[in-house]
Amino acid sequence: MTGPVVSNTSPLIALEQIGQLSVLHALFERICIPPAVAHEAQPTVPALPEWIEQHHLDQPLGARVLNASLGAGESEAIGLAMELGARRVLLDERQARRLAVILGLEVTGTLGVLLAAKQRGLLTEIKPWLEALIRHEFRISEALLEQVLRSAGE
Secondary structure (H helix, E strand, C coil): CCCCEEECHHHHHHHHHCCCCHHHHHHHCCEEECHHHHHHHCCCCCCCCCCEEECCCCCCCCHHHHCCCCCHHHHHHHHHHHHHCCCEEECCCHHHHHHHHHCCCCEECHHHHHHHHHHCCCCCCCHHHHHHHHHCCCCCCHHHHHHHHHHCCC
């Protein structure tokens, strides 16, 4: 797919909290978000950068998305990604990620964004940023933390 990248709230908040929101711009150029994500992110990211574009959904959410018991941001992000033919959707929550994959979307989470930034030379290391995420109460299992660090060569 060649469409835009759509984000849910969690990656925006997590990356803003550790001072790395700009890696999204460096990796993807522009990010599209639905209204629910803009609303949920507002307390942490009050002034969205111009490269984060809010898009309203033209279609009502599909039954599979509505029946998945996701939050408003997750539901709208998946719906917008499908509507725009997004090449990727940024999601952290397990249930939302599973549904997005079932629906044929490419999924990346906050950790994947940091790993991609390291692989592209935008970050020299990611361990300090992972530790910063943990300090901000971002939940990462020990096994996933080790896997990401191994993938990053750290």
